[in-house]
Amino acid sequence: MSRPILILGTGGNAHDVLDLVEALNTTTPTWDVAGFLDDARPPGTRHLGLDVLGPLHDAGNFPDHAFVNSIGSDKSFRRLPQILASTGLAAERFATLVHPSASVSSRARLGRGVVVQQGVTVGGGTVVGDFVTLCPACTVGHDTCIGDYTILAPRAVVSGFVHIDPNCYIGAASVIRQNLRIGEHSLVGTGSVVVREVAPGATVAGNPARPLAPSGERVRSRDEEEVLR
CATH class of the missing domain: 2.160.10.10 (Hexapeptide repeat proteins)
Structure with missing residues (x-):
C-alpha cells in the first residue's frame, strides 16, 4: 500500500524529485504524491499536474504524510536550515x-x-x-x-x-x-x-578554485599583488 507524500518547494528541483518518486513507484508502488507545499504559489493553484496545498508552515496539517524537500539553490542554500525549520516537522517525517x-x-x-x-x-x-x-x-x-x-x-x-x-x-x-x-x-x-x-x-x-571577493571578483594571491605593485 502506497503512503502519501508531499513535496516541499515548486522550483526546478521539484521536477527531479517528482521523477525520482515516479521511478521508485515503477518498481514498487510506494508513494502517492499528494501535492506541493510552497510559500511562493497560492494554495489551490496547480504545478506539474498536482495541487499546491498551502505554504510550508501548513505542513503540520498533514499528520499522515511523509515529506521530501526540493528546495535549495546556490542563492538559497544558506537559508535551508531555517526554511525547513519553518515547517515545524521532525526530521523523522522526511523520507x-x-x-x-x-x-x-x-x-x-x-x-x-x-x-x-x-x-x-x-x-x-x-x-x-x-x-x-x-x-x-x-x-x-x-x-x-x-x-x-x-x-x-x-x-x-x-x-x-x-x-x-x-x-x-x-x-x-x-x-x-x-x-x-x-x-x-x-x-x-x-x-x-x-x-x-x-x-x-x-x-x-575557477581552476584552480580561488576565493571570490564579495563583489564576485577573484581574490588575488599574494604573489599576484606583488606583481601589480
Missing part, C-alpha cells in the same frame, strides 16, 4: 529517497531526508548527513563525509576522504580533490577544481 539507477555502497550511511537522484554514485565508508541533496550524476568517493543541508549539483565530483561541513553548495561539474575540508556555509562555483581547503563561508571558483 530518504534513492533513485533506482543510483549506486550507493552498502557500507555508506545516509541520513534522514536525503535525496539521491539518478546516476549518483556514493562510495563505501561515506556518511551523508540529514537533508542532503545529491543531484543527477554526481559522484561521492569513499570515506567522505557530507554535512547536513549540503547540496551537490549535477555532475559534481567529490573525491575520497573529503569532509564537507554542513550547509554547503557544491556547483555543477565541479571537482574536489581528495583529503580536503570544505568549510561550513561555503559555495564552490560551477566547474571549479578545488585543490585546497575552503574556509567557512567562502565562495570559491
Whole structure:
C-alpha cells in the first residue's frame, strides 16, 4: 500500500524529485504524491499536474504524510536550515529517497531526508548527513563525509576522504580533490577544481578554485599583488 507524500518547494528541483518518486513507484508502488507545499504559489493553484496545498508552515496539517524537500539553490542554500525549520516537522517525517539507477555502497550511511537522484554514485565508508541533496550524476568517493543541508549539483565530483561541513553548495561539474575540508556555509562555483581547503563561508571558483571577493571578483594571491605593485 502506497503512503502519501508531499513535496516541499515548486522550483526546478521539484521536477527531479517528482521523477525520482515516479521511478521508485515503477518498481514498487510506494508513494502517492499528494501535492506541493510552497510559500511562493497560492494554495489551490496547480504545478506539474498536482495541487499546491498551502505554504510550508501548513505542513503540520498533514499528520499522515511523509515529506521530501526540493528546495535549495546556490542563492538559497544558506537559508535551508531555517526554511525547513519553518515547517515545524521532525526530521523523522522526511523520507530518504534513492533513485533506482543510483549506486550507493552498502557500507555508506545516509541520513534522514536525503535525496539521491539518478546516476549518483556514493562510495563505501561515506556518511551523508540529514537533508542532503545529491543531484543527477554526481559522484561521492569513499570515506567522505557530507554535512547536513549540503547540496551537490549535477555532475559534481567529490573525491575520497573529503569532509564537507554542513550547509554547503557544491556547483555543477565541479571537482574536489581528495583529503580536503570544505568549510561550513561555503559555495564552490560551477566547474571549479578545488585543490585546497575552503574556509567557512567562502565562495570559491575557477581552476584552480580561488576565493571570490564579495563583489564576485577573484581574490588575488599574494604573489599576484606583488606583481601589480
